Amino acid sequence: MPRPPDPLALARAGHAQSIVQVVRTELLRRRWCVRVDFADETLHVHLLGSLYQPALSPQVAAAQLFLILKQLRIPRLEQVEICAFRGSRLLWRQSLKLGSRQRWDRFSFDNWAVNAWAYPAAFAVALMVNNIGLLQLLHLPLHIWIHEFGHATVAWWSGYRALPLPIGWTSVSSQRDPFVYFGILFLLILLFWSARKERIGWLQVLAIFLALLQFYMTWLMPNRTWEMLFVFSGVGGEFYLSTFLMASFYFPLPDRWRWDFWRFVVLGIAASSLWRSFWEWHSIRLGLAEVPWGTLLGGQGDARGDMNRLN
Numbered sequence: 087m088p089r090p091p092d093p094l095a096l097a098r099a100g101h102a103q104s105i106v107q108v109v110r111t112e113l114l115r116r117r118w119c120v121r122v123d124f125a126d127e128t129l130h131v132h133l134l135g136s137l138y139q140p141a142l143s144p145q146v147a148a149a150q151l152f153l154i155l156k157q158l159r160i161p162r163l164e165q166v167e168i169c170a171f172r173g174s175r176l177l178w179r180q181s182l183k184l185g186s187r188q189r190w191d192r193f194s195f196d197n198w199a200v201n202a203w204a205y206p207a208a209f210a211v212a213l214m215v216n217n218i219g220l221l222q223l224l225h226l227p228l229h230i231w232i233h234e235f236g237h238a239t240v241a242w243w244s245g246y247r248a249l250p251l252p253i254g255w256t257s258v259s260s261q262r263d264p265f266v267y268f269g270i271l272f273l274l275i276l277l278f279w280s281a282r283k284e285r286i287g288w289l290q291v292l293a294i295f296l297a298l299l300q301f302y303m304t305w306l307m308p309n310r311t312w313e314m315l316f317v318f319s320g321v322g323g324e325f326y327l328s329t330f331l332m333a334s335f336y337f338p339l340p341d342r343w344r345w346d347f348w349r350f351v352v353l354g355i356a357a358s359s360l361w362r363s364f365w366e367w368h369s370i371r372l373g374l375a376e377v378p379w380g381t382l383l384g385g386q387g388d389a390r391g392d393m394n395r396l397n
Contacts, residue, residue: 094285100162105129112154129155129163133170144170148180155184157284159338161196193346195338204335204350208357215358216365227252229324229359230382236323240316242270243296245304254382258316267304271297280340288337317395321363328360 093111096104102124109129110122121132131151148168155163166182194200215221234250237258241248245262274297281289303312335353339345345352369375377393380386388394 092285094158097158097160097162105160105162108158108160109155112158116154127162128165128167131166131168133168144168144178144180148182152182152184155182157340159284193350195336195346201336204353205332205357208332208353209361211354212357212361215354216362225355225358225362228355229362230254232327232356232359233320233324236319236321236327237316239323239327240303240312240319242266243300243303244307244312244316262304267300270300274300277340280342284340286338286340289339314396317392320392321367324359324363328356328363331356332360
C-alpha cells in the first residue's frame with residue numbers, strides 16, 4: 087500500500103489543513119490545551135480551559151510559542167495571533183511575526199541564490215586564502231587543526247581519549263576508555279532524538295550510521311587496522327572532514343544547534359583547507375613538490391611523522 091503523506095511535509099508545502107494539524111499536534115504533545123485555526127494567512131492559537139496556566143505571562147507564552155513554531159520551519163507561517171481564555175473570558179491577546187517570508191534572507195537554507203553561489207564564492211575565498219601570504223598565515227593554524235581533528239576522530243570513534251591541538255600534535259591515550267565510547271554514543275543518541283523530534287531525516291540516518299561505525303571501530307576492528315587508520319587520518323581528515331563540512335552547508339541542524347550564520351564561516355575554512363590539501367598532493371603527484379616527511383614540531387628528520395610511519 088502507498089505510504090500516507092507526511093503532514094509536516096504537506097504543511098511545509100503550504101497546505102493549510104496540514105499546518106493546523108501539525109501545529110495542534112505539536113502543542114498538544116507539549117500539554118498545551120489549545121484550539122488552532124489558519125485563516126487569512128494568519129495562524130490563530132487559542133489557549134483554553136483549566137490546563138492553561140494563568141501564572142504564565144503573555145510574553146513567556148509568546149516566546150515559547152515562537153520557538154516551537156520556528157522549530158517546525160513552516161514557510162507559510164508569518165503572522166500568528168495568540169488569545170488566552172479562562173472559560174469564555176478573554177485574558178489577553180498577543181500577536182507574533184515569525185518573519186519567515188522576508189524578501190531577502192541571506193541566511194536561509196531555502197534561498198536559491200545563496201545555495202547556487204555558495205560553492206563558487208567558497209572557491210574564490212579558497213584561492214585568495216592560499217595565494218595571499220597574510221591570509222595563508224592566518225589560515226594555517228585552522229588547516230593544522232583540521233589535520234589533527236582527523237587523527238582525533240578516528241581515536242574517538244575507536245574508544246581512545248584524544249586531544250587535537252593546532253600546533254601539529256594530537257595526544258592519545260594508550261588504552262581504550264569506556265567513558266569515551268559511551269559519552270560519544272550518548273551524544274549520538276541525543277542528536278538522533280533532536281533530529282527525530284524536528285523530523286530531520288538525513289540527520290537521523292547519519293546518527294545511526296555513526297553509532298554503527300563507532301561500535302565496529304571500538305569493539306571489532308583489529309588493532310593494526312586502527313593504527314594504520316589513525317596515522318592516515320591526519321592527511322585523510324584534511325580531505326574527508328573538509329568535504330563533510332562543505333556538504334553540511336546545505337543541511338539545517340536542530341533548532342538548539344542552529345548554525346545559519348556560522349555555516350558560512352565553516353564553508354570558507356573548509357574550502358580553503360580542502361584546496362590547500364588537494365593542490366599540495368596534486369603537486370607531489372606531478373613531482374613538483376616533496377612528500378611532507380617528518381613532523382611539524384620535529385622537522386623532516388623526525389621518524390614519527392605520518393608519512394614516515396605509513397611508509
